[in-house]
Amino acid sequence: MSERLFLAVALSDDVRHGLAAHLATQLGGRPIPGRPARPEGWHITLRFLGWATEEQRDRVLGFLSTRMDVPPFTLGFGGLGAFPREGRAAVLWLGVRRGDEELSRLAALAEDAASAAGFEPEERPFHAHVTLARIRPPQDVSALVADVADFPLTQEVTAMTMFRSHLVRGGARYEPVERVDLR
Secondary structure: OEEEEEEEEEOOHHHHHHHHHHHHHHHOOOOOOOEEOOHHHOEEEEEEEEEEEHHHHHHHHHHHHHHOOOOOEEEEEEEEEEEOOHHHEEEEEEEEEEOHHHHHHHHHHHHHHHHHOOOOOOOOOOOOEEEEEEEEEEEOOHHHHHHOOOOOOEEEEOEEEEEEEEEEOOEEEEEEEEEEEOO
């Protein structure tokens, strides 16, 4: 049996609630374009694994548990941005201002764990962000990005979490599988 998995830094309840309130205030009642991600699922993806067997899942977790060498750190957020670009956005995201170097180290460790478990290498470079919406067809979000101030809250990051992704009507639902504490 296989399951759809990814490794991420989960956002705390305080940060998720604060971000939802920040966006509501900054947008002044305007909706986020596209299909917004559910606030309860907001996270920073370190490595999407995709469909994985139980053996692959256990190999990734085993690798991480023996090689975790990133100490806890403070995560700080920036403003909005878009992939591939603001003028033709397919994804609207919240950026990271503080802790980017540590997140990059975690992403590299996640990539090593994925490789050790037999997953194909990730070809896209890591870019720390929280996905806020997927936009189909792409739209110009330049004015929105310019209008929304940086998000001021911070969070202590103490673990990497493996999540199971359930594809359901209206988007994906994420279930924590296991946490690997930073040290």
